[in-house]
Amino acid sequence: MFIPNAKTETVPSLWNDVTPPRQICESLSGDQQSDVVVIGGGFTGLSCALHLAKSGHKVALLEGREIGFGGSGRNNGQVIPVLSGPEPDQIEARYGETGERLVQLIADSADFLFRLVAQENIACEEEQTGWFQPAHSQGHMKVSQARVKAWAKRGAPAQLLDQQQCEKLLGSKQWFGGMLNPTGGHINPLALARGMAQSCEQAGVKIYENTIVERVGKSGDGWLVSTPQGRIKTNAVFMATNAYSNELSQTLEPQTSRSLIPVTSWQMATPPISQQLREQIMPNRQAVSDTRGDLQFFRFDARNRLVTGAALMVPINAQARLKTMVGARLAKAFPQLGTPQFTHVWSGFVGMTPDRYPHFHQLGENYWSAIGFNGRGVALAVAIGAEIAKAIDGQDMNTLALPVSKPKAIPIQPVARRVARLALPYYRWLDTRTPK
Ligand SMILES: Cc1cc2nc3c(=O)[nH]c(=O)nc-3n(C[C@H](O)[C@H](O)[C@H](O)COP(=O)(O)OP(=O)(O)OC[C@H]3O[C@@H](n4cnc5c(N)ncnc54)[C@H](O)[C@@H]3O)c2cc1C
Known part of the structure; x- marks a missing residue:
């Protein structure tokens, strides 16, 4: 049985059970020097460090626990080339030309990730089988239609599936059609994080x-990065600590750390299912997350386990309640499956921002942060890490996809994070309404 706990050293999860281990790097000690210091060993920090090292910079990456300890090692592994809130028109209206570049970066983000995996030869159970967002009501088909139109206008190969095509794709009659983006798919996230760390080391990044x-x-002209055991003098810093920003240190950039709300997301996995059922349920192995606010999501892993999950308002007796609730949801969607058992339950913090946008900050000269991926950070974090690397490398900001803003701490953030999960009944109510 797996006890979820954000503070354990090694996160107990399906991914931790099936991913080859790696040698943990030494901690920082004494006084050191580097061109760039990256804080945080998730997808954002690893991607930035890798791209900087490949363009000739001396990079040190400092991780408070282990590589992949945060969202990057715990997530559902769905590679999704859209944001969870803002639509392309809204992003462009808000940020103008920079917004247009950001929309393009998002549209290309899944391809970017799978290309990186291939180039670096990272073994992470990658499957570029597409990402599907089924509409959970006839009314939500209007949302899917608008999304397909908006993304297709920007060159993304988004397609609208009708109810019949949707039923064939899912092996379920529960949804009404939806948006398919064939550039998406899924990966084993911990294997990707560990593989990226290996690529970083091969490119010369010093990981602590x-x-x-x-x-x-x-x-002086640069920065001094301080830890309890040592310090690094550097010209540039990138803070890539996302939802775990305030978990490990309360002194590191509180304005930034408290500008998001860490919300618990529960993940679960079934035992491997039979080949016969596999051929009936999602026969082409897409990653799936539907249009609900109280999201229903699932995908197969490389061993044909269904990897799924849910949100809870109150975490009391979480494992038993999740097994009952999610088991019933799956049985309703896929009656051929029966009521599934679960071998793994674990959790992690999703970094939610009040406006549902990811935020990029310049905290000083050559000092950056990128946080708030709002549950859509697998593809996006990898792409944004590479974009921040270009900014640190001195590229003209007028060519980059980084709308920079000032960090703004959420008032009484510790209270706000407790209250956030109480919004779940509101999302459930919204899910029953027809969108305008
Ligand atoms: C349960 C769950 C399911 C999800 N499912 C999906 C999905 O299917 N698809 C999708 O697109 N997105 C998903 N996400 C979101 C996605 O995982 C994240 O957006 C993404 O991993 C963020 O990467 P990151 O590198 O910015 O942050 P993280 O991976 O969280 O890395 C931040 C790192 O910073 C370290 N750190 C924090 N403070 C300090 C400090 N003071 N000093 C040193 N190190 C520090 C932490 O230990 C951590 O390792 C999910 C998230 C969760 C939690």
Whole structure:
């Protein structure tokens, strides 16, 4: 039985059970020097470090626990080339030409990830089988239609499936059609994080683990990054700590750390299912997340386990309640499956921002942060890490997809994070309404 706990050293999850282990790197000690310091060993930090090292920079990456300890090692592994909130028109209206570049980066993000995996030869059970967002009501088909139109206008190969095509794709009569983007798919997220760390090391990045950054301060023309055991003097810093920003240190950039709300997302996996059922349920192995606010999502892993999950308002007796609730949901959607058992239940924090946009900050000269992927950070975090690497490399900001804003702490953020999960009944109510 797996006890979910955001603070354990090794996260107990399906991914931890099926992913080859790696040698943990030493902690930082003493006084060191580097061109760039990246804080956080998830997809965002690893991608930035890798791209910088490949363009000739000396990079140190400091991870408070282990590579993949945060959302990157715990997620559902769905590679999704859209945001969870803002639509392309809204992003462009808000940010103008930079917004247009950001929309293009999002549209290309799944391809970007799968290309990187191929180039770096990372073994992460990658399957570019497409991402499907089925409409959970006839009314939500209007949302799917508008999305397909908006993304197709920007060159994304989005397609609208009708109810019959949807039933064939899912092996379920429960949904009404929806948006298919064939560039999406799924990966084993912990294997991707560990593989990216290996690529980083091969490119010359010095990784330090079990090294919690407590402070970044000015030092001459550059920065001094301080941890309890050592310090690094550097010209540039990238803070890539997302939903775990305030979990490991309360002193590192509180304005930024408290500008998002870490919301618990529960993940679960069934035992491998039979080949006969496999051929009936999602026979082409897409990653699926529907149009609900109280999201229903699932995909197969490489061993034909269904990997799924849910949100809970109150975490009391979580494992038993999740097994009952999600088991019943799956049985309703896929009657041929019966009521499934679950071998793994685990959780992680999703970094939600009040406006549902990811936020990019310049915290000082050559000091950046990128946080708030709102549950859609597998493809996006990898692409944004590479974009921040270009900014640190000195590329003209007028060519980059980074609308930079000032960090704004959420008032009484510790209370807000407790209240956030109480919004779940509201999302469930919204799910029953016909969208305008
Ligand atoms: C349960 C769950 C399911 C999800 N499912 C999906 C999905 O299917 N598809 C999708 O697109 N997105 C999904 N997401 C979101 C996605 O996982 C994240 O957006 C993405 O992994 C963020 O990557 P990151 O590198 O920015 O942050 P993280 O992976 O969280 O990495 C941040 C790292 O910073 C470290 N850190 C924090 N503070 C410090 C410090 N002071 N010093 C040093 N290190 C520090 C942490 O230990 C952590 O390892 C999911 C998230 C969760 C939690």
